[in-house]
Amino acid sequence: xxxxxxxxxxxxxxxxxxxxxxxxxxxxxxxxxxxxxxxxxxxxxxxxxxxxxxxxxxxxxxxxxxxxxxxxxxxxxxxxxxxxxxxxxxxxxxxxxxxxxxxxxxxxxxxxxxxxxxxxxxxxxxxxxxxxxxxxxxxxxxxxxxxxxxxxxxxxxxxxxxxxxxxxxxxxxxxxxxxxxxxxxxxxxxxxxxxxxxxxxxxxxxxxxxxxxxxxxxxxxxxxxxxxxxxxxxxxxxxxxxxxxxxxxxxxxxxxxxxxxxxxxxxxxxxxxxxxxxxxxxxxxxxxxxxxxxxxxxxxxxxxxxxxxxxxxxxxxxxxxxxxxxxxxxxxxxxxxxxxxxxxxxxxxxxxxxxxxxxxxxxxxxxxxxxxxxxxxxxxxxxxxxxxxxxxxxxxxxxxxxxxxxxxxxxxxxxxxxxxxxxxxxxxxxxxxxxxxxxxxxxxxxxxxxxxxxxxxxxxxxxxxxxxxxxxxxxxxxxxxxxxxxxxxxxxxxxxxxxxxxxxxxxxxxxxxxxxxxxxxx
Numbered sequence: 208x209x210x211x212x213x214x215x216x217x218x219x220x221x222x223x224x225x226x227x228x229x230x231x232x233x234x235x236x237x238x239x240x241x242x243x244x245x246x247x248x249x250x251x252x253x254x255x256x257x258x259x260x261x262x263x264x265x266x267x268x269x270x271x272x273x274x275x276x277x278x279x280x281x282x283x284x285x286x287x288x289x290x291x292x293x294x295x296x297x298x299x300x301x302x303x304x305x306x307x308x309x310x311x312x313x314x315x316x317x318x319x320x321x322x323x324x325x326x327x328x329x330x331x332x333x334x335x336x337x338x339x340x341x342x343x344x345x346x347x348x349x350x351x352x353x354x355x356x357x358x359x360x361x362x363x364x365x366x367x368x369x370x371x372x373x374x375x376x377x378x379x380x381x382x383x384x385x386x387x388x389x390x391x392x393x394x395x396x397x398x399x400x401x402x403x404x405x406x407x408x409x410x411x412x413x414x415x416x417x418x419x420x421x422x423x424x425x426x427x428x429x430x431x432x433x434x435x436x437x438x439x440x441x442x443x444x445x446x447x448x449x450x451x452x453x454x455x456x457x458x459x460x461x462x463x464x465x466x467x468x469x470x471x472x473x474x475x476x477x478x479x480x481x482x483x484x485x486x487x488x489x490x491x492x493x494x495x496x497x498x499x500x501x502x503x504x505x506x507x508x509x510x511x512x513x514x515x516x517x518x519x520x521x522x523x524x525x526x527x528x529x530x531x532x533x534x535x536x537x538x539x540x541x542x543x544x545x546x547x548x549x550x551x552x553x554x555x556x557x558x559x560x561x562x563x564x565x566x567x568x569x570x571x572x573x574x575x576x577x578x579x580x581x582x583x584x585x586x587x588x589x590x591x592x593x594x595x596x597x598x599x600x601x602x603x604x605x606x607x608x609x610x611x612x613x614x615x616x617x618x619x620x621x622x623x624x625x626x627x628x629x630x631x632x633x634x635x636x637x638x639x640x641x642x643x644x645x646x647x648x649x650x651x652x653x654x655x656x657x658x659x660x661x662x663x664x665x666x667x668x669x670x671x672x673x674x675x676x677x678x679x680x681x682x683x684x685x686x687x688x689x690x691x692x693x694x695x696x697x698x699x700x701x702x703x704x705x706x707x708x709x710x711x712x713x714x715x716x717x718x719x720x721x722x723x724x725x726x727x728x729x
Contacts, residue, residue, distance in 0.1 A: 248334065249273050249326065249334070250271065252272065255323050255338045255339075256452075256453060262316070262345040262346065262515075263311065263312060265342060266308070267308050267323060268306070270305045275297070277296055277323065278293070280322050281310060282319075282321075283314075285339075293310055302495050317343065322339040340450060342450070343386055346516075349518055353697045353698075354389060355696075356389035356624070357376070357391065358393050359392075364399055364415075365685050374655065376656065376712045377441070378446070379710070380693055391624035392572035393624070394461060397463065399460070418437055424474075431492035454524060456511075457490075465587045466482045467528075467533050468483060468486070521562045521567050525571050526551065527547060527573045529548075530548025531548070537589075537598060546603060562616070565618050566705050567618050569621045575623075577626055578590045579625065579663060592664065608669070619647055622650055622694065627654045627658060628660060628676065629678070630651045631651070632649045632650075632671040642670075644669070653691075656691065660682050661678050677709075692711055694707060702724075704724065706719065706721045
């Protein structure tokens with residue numbers, strides 16, 4: 208992804224750009240795939256998206272069908288009167304024709320309308336049709352906050368099915384008008400090809416939109432790019448992207464199921480078996496297709512970061528994949544590396560201590576107390592099933608929880624996905640083997656469009672009590688059969704209370720929990 212600083216230009220340039228935009232008209236999008244490019248002019252048929260929006264800034268993303276200059280206009284109204292114009296980068300093949308423009312100096316707590324124009328860099332008069340979007344900046348003062356979260360998209364061979372209207376869950380989330388969407392990982396399934404059809408248990412047939420890159424597992428940079436591009440064929444997702452900023456993290460299926468650094472794959476489908484090589488290619492494609500404030504177009508930087516959303520909310524986005532140790536039975540008595548790595552753990556403790564937000568959401572790409580297996584002997588997440596004192600990766604989490612308690616950090620809760628069902632766990636010291644922590648909640652949601660799976664067992668080390676769970680009874684239940692979920696979080700500006708709602712694919716509320724600010728053990 209080419210990255211631009213968003214150089215703002217003057218009013219004459221704005222007027223010239225507005226005329227060009229008006230001449231271009233609106234961009235039509237076909238039902239199953241982006242519209243065909245207009246001859247001789249750059250086209251942005253893959254839509255637009257925004258990411259890592261703060262009180263005064265945001266990142267706008269687009270992909271062109273050819274070499275083009277990216278230009279963004281912003282306005283307080285849909286009429287684009289008195290628009291500001293931002294000249295972004297030239298998009299080319301080195302970034303798969305993707306690019307991001309950083310917008311700065313935006314008004315806090317306001318709706319921003321934007322449109323992206325792609326122009327021939329050698330002849331600016333040859334410009335394509337504009338693509339429009341909108342987002343709300345984070346507030347400077349107390350305002351109501353609403354966001355949604357989930358994860359796991361196009362997994363287990365369940366891709367974009369035109370018979371059921373594609374990824375319908377994104378339309379349900381968009382209808383809630385959230386301030387942003389937190390994607391908890393598995394944005395793609397690089398290790399799961401998308402076949403044209405899948406036989407259903409009832410004798411029916413699931414039909415998929417297919418592409419050449421998704422016909423096999425992703426190994427090359429081009430194949431990883433194609434995997435990220437595949438989801439943008441869905442109309443629902445493109446509409447969602449144009450209206451809802453994203454806060455994105457990654458997990459295993461961006462590379463390979465349950466991968467860890469240094470692993471050599473035992474998978475006959477792969478000719479490149481070094482996960483470090485595959486991960487570097489995936490991270491580059493990830494950085495090209497998602498606008499992250501801490502990750503550069505060449506993949507340099509990091510995924511973990513903190514997003515501050517006004518005085519009520521900070522979101523701490525973790526990376527439990529890149530710095531972890533090898534998956535193992537998880538029973539070692541010492542484990543300095545753990546699942547976060549020492550540097551990320553130190554960063555998280557420091558940023559949590561600095562936070563003055565009422566609520567501190569820890570966005571984890573893996574659950575804490577759910578036993579997620581990697582084969583018959585190893586564990587993939589943190590818990591290993593031994594309900595006693597912390598061992599293995601649990602040691603690092605124990606250190607973090609102790610830090611939160613001893614530094615009197617209030618208002619923490621954990622959000623995650625990964626296990627392909629939805630649940631709510633309350634962690635209580637009185638029930639735990641390790642007791643030097645303050646009580647907290649963990650909420651699980653997902654998948655967005657992937658197979659649903661039965662619930663896994665709990666590990667008693669940190670004293671979880673599962674107060675709600677909805678999961679299929681059998682493995683790999685397809686979308687549309689009560690197996691897809693997302694979560695919603697809302698924060699009231701007046702009293703500061705936080706409400707979590709776990710919802711199904713159709714938006715129905717399955718479970719609600721209201722948390723009061725500053726109250727321990729609720």
